Amino acid sequence: MKMKPAPDxxxxxxxxxxxxxxxxxxxxxxxxxxxMGPGLLWLxxxxxxxxxxxxxxxxAQRGDFGEIHWVWTLNNYQRLLGFGLFGWTPDxxxxxxxxxxxxxxxxxxxVLLAYPLTFYIATRPPKMRTALLLLLIVPFWTNVVVRTYAxxxxxxxxxxxxxIAAWLGAIPSGSPLFxxxxxxxxxxxxxxxxxxxxxxxxxxERLNWELLEAARDLYAxxxxxxxxxxxxxxRPGLTVGVIVTxxxxxxxxxxxxxxGGAKYMLIxxxxxxxxxxxxxxxxxxxxxxxxxxxTMIGLRLYRRWGRS
Amino acid sequence: MNVRRPLVAAVAxxxxxxxxxxxxxxxxxxxxxxxxxxxWKGFTWKWYQQLCQNEAILEAAVNSLLxxxxxxxxxxxxxxxxxxxxxxxxxPRRLTQALDILVHLPVVTxxxxxxxALVLTFSLLRGxxxxxxxxxxxxxxxxxxxxxxxxxxVVRSRLAALSRDIDEAARDLYAxxxxxxRRVTLPLLAPGIMAGAMLAFTLSxxxxxxxxxxxxxxxxxxxxxxxxxxxxxxxxEIHALSTLVLLATVVLVILAERLSRFRAD
Amino acid sequence: xxxxxxxxLLVAQVQxxxxxxxxxxxxxxxxxxxxxxxxxGPSGCGKTTLLRIIAGLELPDSGHVFLGGQDITRLPASKxxxxxxxxxxxxxxxxxxxxxxxxxLKARQIGPAEVRRRVADKLEMLSLDDLGKRYPHQxxxxxxxxxxxxxxxxxxxxxxxLDEPMSALDAHLRAQVxxxxxxxxxxxxxxxxxxxxxxxxxxxxxxxxxxMRDGLIxxxxxxxxxxxxxxxxxxxxFLGAANxxxxxxxxxxxxxxxxxxxxxxxxxxxxxxxxxxxxxIQLGEPPADDRNWVRAQVCEAIYRGQSLDVWLSPGxxxxxxxxxxxxxxxxHLRPGDQVSIFFPPEDLVALDxxxxxx
Numbered sequence: 055m056k057m058k059p060a061p062d063x064x065x066x067x068x069x070x071x072x073x074x075x076x077x078x079x080x081x082x083x084x085x086x087x088x089x090m091g092p093g094l095l096w097l098x099x100x101x102x103x104x105x106x107x108x109x110x111x112x113x114a115q116r117g118d119f120g121e122i123h124w125v126w127t128l129n130n131y132q133r134l135l136g137f138g139l140f141g142w143t144p145d146x147x148x149x150x151x152x153x154x155x156x157x158x159x160x161x162x163x164x165v166l167l168a169y170p171l172t173f174y175i176a177t178r179p180p181k182m183r184t185a186l187l188l189l190l191i192v193p194f195w196t197n198v199v200v201r202t203y204a205x206x207x208x209x210x211x212x213x214x215x216x217x218i219a220a221w222l223g224a225i226p227s228g229s230p231l232f233x234x235x236x237x238x239x240x241x242x243x244x245x246x247x248x249x250x251x252x253x254x255x256x257x258x259e260r261l262n263w264e265l266l267e268a269a270r271d272l273y274a275x276x277x278x279x280x281x282x283x284x285x286x287x288x289r290p291g292l293t294v295g296v297i298v299t300x301x302x303x304x305x306x307x308x309x310x311x312x313x314g315g316a317k318y319m320l321i322x323x324x325x326x327x328x329x330x331x332x333x334x335x336x337x338x339x340x341x342x343x344x345x346x347x348x349t350m351i352g353l354r355l356y357r358r359w360g361r362s
Numbered sequence: 363m364n365v366r367r368p369l370v371a372a373v374a375x376x377x378x379x380x381x382x383x384x385x386x387x388x389x390x391x392x393x394x395x396x397x398x399x400x401x402w403k404g405f406t407w408k409w410y411q412q413l414c415q416n417e418a419i420l421e422a423a424v425n426s427l428l429x430x431x432x433x434x435x436x437x438x439x440x441x442x443x444x445x446x447x448x449x450x451x452x453x454p455r456r457l458t459q460a461l462d463i464l465v466h467l468p469v470v471t472x473x474x475x476x477x478x479a480l481v482l483t484f485s486l487l488r489g490x491x492x493x494x495x496x497x498x499x500x501x502x503x504x505x506x507x508x509x510x511x512x513x514x515x516v517v518r519s520r521l522a523a524l525s526r527d528i529d530e531a532a533r534d535l536y537a538x539x540x541x542x543x544r545r546v547t548l549p550l551l552a553p554g555i556m557a558g559a560m561l562a563f564t565l566s567x568x569x570x571x572x573x574x575x576x577x578x579x580x581x582x583x584x585x586x587x588x589x590x591x592x593x594x595x596x597x598x599e600i601h602a603l604s605t606l607v608l609l610a611t612v613v614l615v616i617l618a619e620r621l622s623r624f625r626a627d
Numbered sequence: 628x629x630x631x632x633x634x635x636l637l638v639a640q641v642q643x644x645x646x647x648x649x650x651x652x653x654x655x656x657x658x659x660x661x662x663x664x665x666x667x668g669p670s671g672c673g674k675t676t677l678l679r680i681i682a683g684l685e686l687p688d689s690g691h692v693f694l695g696g697q698d699i700t701r702l703p704a705s706k707x708x709x710x711x712x713x714x715x716x717x718x719x720x721x722x723x724x725x726x727x728x729x730x731x732l733k734a735r736q737i738g739p740a741e742v743r744r745r746v747a748d749k750l751e752m753l754s755l756d757d758l759g760k761r762y763p764h765q766x767x768x769x770x771x772x773x774x775x776x777x778x779x780x781x782x783x784x785x786x787x788x789l790d791e792p793m794s795a796l797d798a799h800l801r802a803q804v805x806x807x808x809x810x811x812x813x814x815x816x817x818x819x820x821x822x823x824x825x826x827x828x829x830x831x832x833x834x835x836x837x838x839m840r841d842g843l844i845x846x847x848x849x850x851x852x853x854x855x856x857x858x859x860x861x862x863x864x865f866l867g868a869a870n871x872x873x874x875x876x877x878x879x880x881x882x883x884x885x886x887x888x889x890x891x892x893x894x895x896x897x898x899x900x901x902x903x904x905x906x907x908i909q910l911g912e913p914p915a916d917d918r919n920w921v922r923a924q925v926c927e928a929i930y931r932g933q934s935l936d937v938w939l940s941p942g943x944x945x946x947x948x949x950x951x952x953x954x955x956x957x958x959h960l961r962p963g964d965q966v967s968i969f970f971p972p973e974d975l976v977a978l979d980x981x982x983x984x985x
Contacts, residue, residue, distance in 0.1 A: 301471075
């Protein structure tokens with residue numbers, strides 16, 4: 055009898071078939087760990103641990119020469135809430151609130167512009183669609199400093215925008231249109247419009263137009279067509295767009311630094327200050343954590359709105 | 363669509379104009395023959411010629427490219443390995459979910475927080491080794507940190523699109539590990555790895571915030587150079603430099619689009 | 628065990644669970660060398676799992692698989708002389724058709740001249756000669772299927788496994804491919820194991836069929852045998868239309884609500900079920916000895932082109948239309964017509980209800 059079964063070496067947990075090959079579970083585990091190790095270690099050392107490090111740093115204290123004193127204190131958070139050497143001031147709270155508002159408003163304006171823009175592009179003939187899409191991708195990849203600089207030039211006193219504003223009496227003649235809130239929002243919206251529009255486009259492109267026709271057939275108002283037919287279908291793209299717009303917009307410091315001036319200081323500028331001129335890293339770390347908290351609040355607001 | 367077509371078209375076209383008008387203005391004034399002011403004084407290439415003689419700018423350009431090439435190479439290897447490890451091993455679901463969060467972290471963390479965290483790390487590590495003094499090395503290390511995640515995400519999405527059948531068929535047809543990787547996995551994954559690497563490269567060239575925090579006095583990149591010049595005011599050289607950066611972006615984007623279309627065929 | 632089986636494939640007591648779901652509950656199977664064998668069953672019966680275990684793409688929890696007398700249970704797929712045609716075909720999208728077919732040969736480091744010869748040979752055999760330079764996405768479904776077949780056959784496997792290879796083809800093409808497959812297997816004299824849920828397909832191509840249900844094999848046999856002598860009600864109904872009649876054994880006769888029937892082979896049970904195929908029941912005039920004849924009234928007659936399907940109610944009313952008869956399409960029957968029908972004793976099958984109820 056030739057057909058003797060091979061000895062049963064512990065079947066079950068030890069061996070498994072994975073992508074068509076038999077492995078010992080333990081071997082697979084080691085090989086996977088070895089493959090994952092370097093990248094994971096990198097993210098751990100340069101990202102995860104340092105982020106936790108910021109928490110610890112935020113509990114330390116700045117020394118007289120910008121060095122770090124590792125004493126445990128909540129001073130930085132008290133300062134964040136406005137309790138300083140000279141009594142209470144709302145300066146920092148204002149900056150936090152302003153960051154949140156600027157982030158939300160920028161995102162909202164971008165959404166309002168991105169819908170018509172993406173609908174327009176999606177309804178063009180194919181060749182033109184590709185071309186228009188490229189027009190949207192180029193600013194997406196153009197450096198933010200370069201693009202902000204372009205606004206500084208365009209809003210200079212010698213060029214038409216500032217001249218018209220001066221003629222209308224909004225600004226004294228011979229002065230530029232920046233720094234100020236208009237310039238800040240122009241810079242922010244033009245920076246982030248592609249960030250919102252590109253993910254949104256990927257959803258609009260796949261839109262089921264028949265559903266829109268059906269909604270209109272059933273005498274839906276324009277608003278109803280939008281909320282009942284368009285919004286649910288484009289929500290995946292919109293969500294990605296909102297996240298990649300809102301988070302960096304709130305933390306922005308290039309645009310606000312160049313176009314906003316002191317009055318438009320956002321939390322990003324404040325953090326940059328602490329790690330730059332002021333050299334108060336512990337306070338900077340506390341601000342970073344506040345920014346993270348603001349990010350969460352913003353995303354929570356978006357999710358709540360999404361549910362209703 | 364009768365959602366007021368003309369209105370939609372008007373908003374869309376104005377949005378595009380709004381995106382390009384400032385850059386067009388910069389391009390126009392980059393060939394204006396006037397050192398100061400913004401009055402048209404005739405056409406000239408001289409600002410571009412001056413750029414080529416400005417050593418600081420040339421050095422910044424070289425630094426930018428150097429950092430982008432080195433960090434992209436490293437991040438592509440690390441990120442691809444990480445994607446393969448996450449996707450192609452029977453990890454418990456909980457572990458995969460936890461690792462996913464770690465990998466997604468740089469995508470949703472504001473750049474400035476990552477920058478601050480990196481600065482902190484480098485200052486702590488400086489106690490152990492000189493290479494963590496702020497300079498080209500720290501720039502490269504910082505860039506790799508955010509690039510890894512993007513490479514991993516792109517490669518993973520490609521891996522997810524490859525069905526297990528293909529691997530099983532290869533095994534069924536007598537392929538063993540290395541042969542299968544060389545003849546099947548790698549060629550099928552190549553477009554994803556290429557896309558990930560291109561994304562990483564562009565992100566590196568484009569990055570300002572993390573570079574700004576982690577660069578040293580001798581390792582200025584182009585965006586940092588432009589930023590520090592801009593703070594001193596507008597100048598025709600910067601017009602020219604900005605225009606070149608914009609043109610380089612256009613070329614890169616068109617190249618990437620051609621490449622992806624070529625792959626789709 | 629015969630020497631012939633030693634060269635074929637033997638599956639012994641194979642069990643496999645996925646989580647709490649028992650996909651295979653101890654399957655035994657013998658496939659002879661050179662036969663066309665089919666695993667037939669509804670979806671979820673474990674037939675694909677069994678095929679994957681034979682291919683080396685799943686490990687059984689217990690049990691063994693032997694090929695040519697050798698235990699291959701723990702042999703990796705890449706070392707088995709077994710090749711598979713996948714349901715999705717799983718062609719390599721980055722390789723052209725020639726390279727796809729050559730893959731298995733190259734993986735075993737066979738010289739380029741022989742690779743070229745053998746691939747060309749198989750491409751020609753499957754009329755794919757002109758497509759060598761094309762890529763999978765440029766082919767039609769039928770062409771892809773032939774490439775998958777060529778890619779597996781070129782390795783001259785001891786067993787070729789086919790996992791529902793025709794499920795992606797349209798009905799017209801499927802019939803044609805089934806006959807081709809049958810012819811191909813006859814020519815090559817290789818062992819083919821096909822998995823399908825389509826009983827017509829199974830009957831067209833197979834030498835023998837194993838009918839599976841819930842992780843067990845219900846019956847194995849030649850197509851004719853499994854069709855006309857089903858072991859139990861499940862097999863009877865899965866392979867085609869069947870009249871199932873409740874019966875009680877009374878001496879040598881079976882007593883039913885239609886009357887008493889003689890059977891060629893009497894069952895062991897006292898009460899149970901009989902089965903008969905609709906086309907086995909005959910219409911006609913009863914002879915003097917009218918045993919196994921029943922009078923009935925036509926409820927409905929459905930013209931199907933090659934046959935006439937008639938629903939009959941035994942007796943004189945139309946209130947019990949449960950007998951299905953398939954007869955010559957030339958017959959003209961209308962609802963209300965009185966007919967006599969004959970249940971041939973050799974075509975009445977006593978079913979094994981214990982195997983149904985498990």
